[in-house]
Each structure stands twice: as C-alpha cells, then as structure tokens.
Amino acid sequence: xxxxxxxxxxxxxxxxxxxxxxxxxxxxxxxxxxxxxxxxxxxxxxxxxxxxxxxxxxxxxxxxxxxxxxxxxxxxxxxxxxxxxxxxxxxxxxxxxxxxxxxxxxxxxxxxxxxxxxxxxxxxxxxxxxxxxxxxxxxxxxxxxxxxxxxxxxxxxxxxxxxxxxxxxxxxxxxxxxxxxxxxxxxxxxxxxxxxxxxxxxxxxxxxxxxxxxxxxxxxxxxxxxxxxxxxxxxxxxxxxxxxxxxxxxxxxxxxxxxxxxxxxxxxxxxxxxxxxxxxxxxxxxxxxxxxxxxxxxxxxxxxxxxxxxxxxxxxxxxxxxxxxxxxxxxxxxxx
Amino acid sequence: xxxxxxxxxxxxxxxxxxxxxxxxxxxxxxxxxxxxxxxxxxxxxxxxxxxxxxxxxxxxxxxxxxxxxxxxxxxxxxxxxxxxxxxxxxxxxxxxxxxxxxxxxxxxxxxxxxxxxxxxxxxxxxxxxxxxxxxxxxxxxxxxxxxxxxxxxxxxxxxxxxxxxxxxxxxxxxxxxxxxxxxxxxxxxxxxxxxxxxxxxxxxxxxxxxxxxxxxxxxxxxxxxxxxxxxxxxxxxxxxxxxxxxxxxxxxxxxxxxxxxxxxxxxxxxxxxxxxxxxxxxxxxxxxxxxxxxxxxxxxxxxxxxxxxxxxxxxxxxxxxxxxxxxxxxxxxxxxxxxxxxxxxxxxxxxxxxxxxxxxxxxxxxxxxxxxxxxxxxxxxxxxxxxxxxxxxxxxxxxxxxxxxxxxxxx
Numbered sequence: 105x106x107x108x109x110x111x112x113x114x115x116x117x118x119x120x121x122x123x124x125x126x127x128x129x130x131x132x133x134x135x136x137x138x139x140x141x142x143x144x145x146x147x148x149x150x151x152x153x154x155x156x157x158x159x160x161x162x163x164x165x166x167x168x169x170x171x172x173x174x175x176x177x178x179x180x181x182x183x184x185x186x187x188x189x190x191x192x193x194x195x196x197x198x199x200x201x202x203x204x205x206x207x208x209x210x211x212x213x214x215x216x217x218x219x220x221x222x223x224x225x226x227x228x229x230x231x232x233x234x235x236x237x238x239x240x241x242x243x244x245x246x247x248x249x250x251x252x253x254x255x256x257x258x259x260x261x262x263x264x265x266x267x268x269x270x271x272x273x274x275x276x277x278x279x280x281x282x283x284x285x286x287x288x289x290x291x292x293x294x295x296x297x298x299x300x301x302x303x304x305x306x307x308x309x310x311x312x313x314x315x316x317x318x319x320x321x322x323x324x325x326x327x328x329x330x331x332x333x334x335x336x337x338x339x340x341x342x343x344x345x346x347x348x349x350x351x352x353x354x355x356x357x358x359x360x361x362x363x364x365x366x367x368x369x370x371x372x373x374x375x376x377x378x379x380x381x382x383x384x385x386x387x388x389x390x391x392x393x394x395x396x397x398x399x400x401x402x403x404x405x406x407x408x409x410x411x412x413x414x415x416x417x418x419x420x421x422x423x424x425x426x427x428x429x430x431x432x433x434x435x436x437x438x439x440x
Numbered sequence: 441x442x443x444x445x446x447x448x449x450x451x452x453x454x455x456x457x458x459x460x461x462x463x464x465x466x467x468x469x470x471x472x473x474x475x476x477x478x479x480x481x482x483x484x485x486x487x488x489x490x491x492x493x494x495x496x497x498x499x500x501x502x503x504x505x506x507x508x509x510x511x512x513x514x515x516x517x518x519x520x521x522x523x524x525x526x527x528x529x530x531x532x533x534x535x536x537x538x539x540x541x542x543x544x545x546x547x548x549x550x551x552x553x554x555x556x557x558x559x560x561x562x563x564x565x566x567x568x569x570x571x572x573x574x575x576x577x578x579x580x581x582x583x584x585x586x587x588x589x590x591x592x593x594x595x596x597x598x599x600x601x602x603x604x605x606x607x608x609x610x611x612x613x614x615x616x617x618x619x620x621x622x623x624x625x626x627x628x629x630x631x632x633x634x635x636x637x638x639x640x641x642x643x644x645x646x647x648x649x650x651x652x653x654x655x656x657x658x659x660x661x662x663x664x665x666x667x668x669x670x671x672x673x674x675x676x677x678x679x680x681x682x683x684x685x686x687x688x689x690x691x692x693x694x695x696x697x698x699x700x701x702x703x704x705x706x707x708x709x710x711x712x713x714x715x716x717x718x719x720x721x722x723x724x725x726x727x728x729x730x731x732x733x734x735x736x737x738x739x740x741x742x743x744x745x746x747x748x749x750x751x752x753x754x755x756x757x758x759x760x761x762x763x764x765x766x767x768x769x770x771x772x773x774x775x776x777x778x779x780x781x782x783x784x785x786x787x788x789x790x791x792x793x794x795x796x797x798x799x800x801x802x803x804x805x806x807x808x809x810x811x812x813x814x815x816x817x818x819x820x821x822x823x824x825x826x827x828x829x830x831x832x833x834x835x836x837x838x839x840x841x842x843x844x845x846x847x848x849x850x851x
Contacts, residue, residue: 154660162659356648408660410640413613
C-alpha cells in the first residue's frame, strides 16, 4: 500500500523540480518509513503475544479502524503544514455523522443528495474557519476552537445529542462488507491515500502550502495567494472531517454528537509522529498515513494486552513527546 | 418557622386556585405571569449532549410542565458541564436566588458537601440523582446500592455454566461508579476459576469506542465467550456480530433499544446470543424529581436520605414489544422504525413515572392530558460508606449478588 505514494512523491522531482528539493524529500521519507516499520512490528508483536490469533484478521482490524484517523488527519496535516491547527475537527466529525443519519433516515435512496449536502456543510465549517483566520486574523487555534464549540452548540440545539434516525444500510455495508476477501475500508484507505498524497505533494497548490508554512514572508514577496490557500486548507480539513463522520456513522451504525471527540488529539498525534514540523512547512502525507496506522496498531496491542487506562495514557503521551524530540535531534541531524 | 410557612402555603393553594378560576370565569383576562408561583425549583445538569443525560433531563423537564407541577413551580435548568468548581458556583447562585429545591447530577461525591450544607442551612431541599453525595442532609436517589456489578456478573456466570473466555469492558477510568461495579463483578468472576478474563479495556461508556476495541480483541482472541459491560454494550455486540456472526456471546449491560431488539431476536439467540439489559436508567432523574416535589409539597416524609431506584433488569426472555408510545402492560422495547438503536429504553418507566412517553423523553415536552400520578411507597437504599454516607457501615454482603442465585463452581 505504500508503494503508490512513494512513486507519486518522487514524480514532481523527476519532472523538473530544482535539485535541492529532490535532496530534501528523501530525509522526509525517513520518519515515515521508520514509523511504518514500527507499526508492522507492533502488529507482528501482537501476533507473537497471541499465537492463537489470525494474522490476516489482525491486520484487517488494524487497517479498518485506522481509516477514521487516515482521513481526518490529512485535513489536520494541511493546517499544521501552514503552521496552524484545526481543533474543530472532532465536532465536524460528530456533526457529519448526525447529519447523514438525519438526512437519510435509514433510506439508501437519500444518499445521492444527503452525502454531498453533508460534505458541503462540513466544508462550509472549514471555510468559516479559514475566513476567520485570514480576514479576521484570528489565531487558528482560537478560531477553530471557537467555531467547534459554536457548531457543537448548534448541533445540540437541533438534535439534543442523539440522531433519532438510523444510518442508511448502504453506508453500514460500506464499512462492514468485503470485496475479494479484503474489507472495503482497506480499498478506501488506499484510494484516499493516493489522492491525498497526490494533492499534498504532487500539485502546485500543495507545494505552495509548503512555501507558506516555511516562510510566510517569503511567500508574500513571491506573490503567492496566501489567503486563498489558507482558506482552501481549512476547507479541505472540514471536508475530511465530514468524510470521516460518514465512515464513522456507517461503522457504528448509530450516530451521537460526541462520536468524533476521541479523534481530535490522535489526528494531531498522527501528523506529528509522521515527522511533520508543528510550526509548519515540513511533513509529507505518507508520514501522516504511517502515523495513523502506527497509532491504530498501538491501540490494538494496548487493548489486547489489557493495559490499564493510566498506563495507556502514559504510553500515548510519551510517544508524542518522543516523536517531537526525535524530530529536533536525530532526524534533524540525518537531514543535514 | 419555615415548615409553618410551607404548611400555610399548602393551605393557601386551593384557595388561590379557587380565586383564579373565579377571576377567569368572570372574564378578567389574567396574564400567565400573574399566576402565583409557589416554589422555585432548579435542575442542575452535569453535561448535555450525552444520550443518557439528555434523556434524563428531558424526562425531568416534561414532568415539570405536567399538571399540577406546572402551576406549583417556576422551573429553571442550568448546565454545569463536567467541572466540579463550576457546579459549586452554580449551586451557590441557585441558593442565593432563593431556591426551594435543587435537583442536581453530582459531579463529585464529596466535593459538593460544603455547598450542599449551605443549601440545607437555607432550607433548600438538595436532591442528587443517579450518582450520589456523602453530605448527610442531601437526599440521594439512585440504584448504586442495587449491586449491578455483582448481579450482572452472576447472571453471566450462570449463563456461561461457570466457564469460558471473558472480556471486560470497564466504564470511565477513575470514576466511583466504575470502581464500585468493577469490584463487585470481579469478585464474582474470580470465584469461578474456569472463567478466564482474556482482555479488559476502558470503553468510556461509549459505543463507537467499545466497538473498535472489541473488534481488535477478537483479532487476538478469536474464541471469546462473553463480554461484561456497564455501557457501550450495543457497540460491543455489534463488533461480535460483524466479525463472528456465526457464534455470538453471553453479554450484560445497558438498555439501548437496538441492543434489546438484538438479544430478543430468536435467529441471533440460536447463534448463542444470551443478553441481559440492565444498568442505570435515565428514568431515575424524573423519578428523583417526583420524589423531591412530593417532599417539597409535603405529600411524603421520607424516613431516610438514601432512596433506592430499582435496578432495571430485563434478561433476554423477558423482552416484550411495545405497540404504542409508552411502556404499558409490561412491554419494554420499541420497534426499530420508531427509535434509533442507541435510544435508552430505561428512559421510560411504566411503574414509577407513568406520566412520560417516548416524545416526552425525546423532546422534553409534557404528555397531553397527563397529570402527576401518586408515588408508590419509597424504597430505601443500603448505606455505602464514602459513596452515599460518611460515617456509616455497608451491609456485610454488599459485594454479593442479591437478584441472582449463584450456581455451584464447576469441578
């Protein structure tokens, strides 16, 4: 699954990108590969600790439950790439899950318009975030925190927290059915990852985001449309939250407004573990993807080992701090 | 002094009603605000947006607008979030605003005691619902002493014939409720050496989290026989139905409508599904409100401060479909077309709060034509030191099941 992205990543360099950039991409790949290897090791370790289990099933359990993080952390990654953050993403996920249940009311026939309507609404929240940050010059963490709280309130007012309607069966089937013996979400992850990596590392817009994140001043001198691209990044983050909400509603076959809340911190963690710089300008989607898979594998082994909640929090916190330390020390040294 | 005043008010009430009716008959249009509000009653919620809390709050709001309560009180709701400091200051404001009674969802068993005592000094009735406080002057209405942990665990052991692989879905780490139920359940399970606990996790009473965790556990332990939960039960069962549809489990937990429908389904029972629907019901909120109102209006005088709400207890053979909007004739589940799967059926209680129906607990509106029905005699709860009292003793057998008879340990 990692191969398509690797080829995508090298493409822009092959097609006439300046030389120094080509040299920079390789060190960026390093954390992604290391993290991915760790994820694989974790899955193997789970198998070793439980010899009775089936490796294929274990792999599919890790992959299927990672899809929410894979999708949501792409949007989060783009905002972090700009030196910002999207704290509204958990709320957007919950709103999308509620909205799709209410609009479809258990009917597949409503999906063709309900899915675009839900995604448009979530993109709209992202747009508002972007507009507030660009036009109102509100710091991203305050803007997204405030819009998250506000929209949570709107959702609460309309729904009192629980969707009274069941999720459309087709959406449930999407998350539980298999094709050629492989769960459908695994294909969705592959497809999403290719598109996401293509956008972030293969398009001019994606490249410009890096430029803005590394040096906003230089980007302004170059005449890059900073405002437009910032709004775009937050809108995409809203869209990803929306997609994640649809998938989560299908997976759990019932929606609550707080269904996305546990995802907020892991989306940030996945981006950071994948080697992105928290202050912006560095990080590739392959890294974020590896981070998401790693976190899912880590959750699995923690659950299977039945570690206490306290220990679990300590491990997860330590890994984020560890990733940040590694970034500033070792990986930084390797880059030089 | 205050009691005399209250008695005087009680006597005054019929007189005022008479005068009001006369004035209305005489054609003197009377604005609603001119009707005398006898009592100021506050509801202090922990946090809204969670399915359970919302259902409880809606039931209370609907009762507050049901006659005759709607004429007897001015009713205000305050949401304190999940922060104890916030709740303390909210309760202080209510006392300062001249509350006669406060019904609250306590965020701490001991942290609120000072403000509760302040309230009692100002002759405010302080009622805690679902969770509990140790302040001796407060009333606690809940089913904490009903031994959910011990009873549900014993029911599962009996269904498992005392052997098999078990998964434990704890609630929220660090809460008094989780510690209490865990202690009871583990004690029962540990009595049967052939029951092996193969995995445990904290599902945070959340269905999506529980579903993810159980599907991951199934990957490592493909032969699990049973899952014990407090909440997150529907999600836990969904995971098994998705990944091991041909062989289901023994399971105990919440009362979500989707879960009750599943465990009552004969096709699923044939695949080994045996379910118990129990745990804390949101109807405890409206019930506590009714008890508080009856105490406030002098209708009843409880002999103790710890009032028991009966533990909802519906094993799979006792599930019965409702045709209407409320729990009548012993029915206890709605068709899937009527409510979402996560609707909590124990938001309704046909015996103790018959004034409520489905719309009332979903929207917080009173049932048209309903009036408050008299309460059956109160039940009192056991003392649990540190949970619902300070210097008191628990019954010697408080960790043992009292609803289910234990089977002998298999040889």
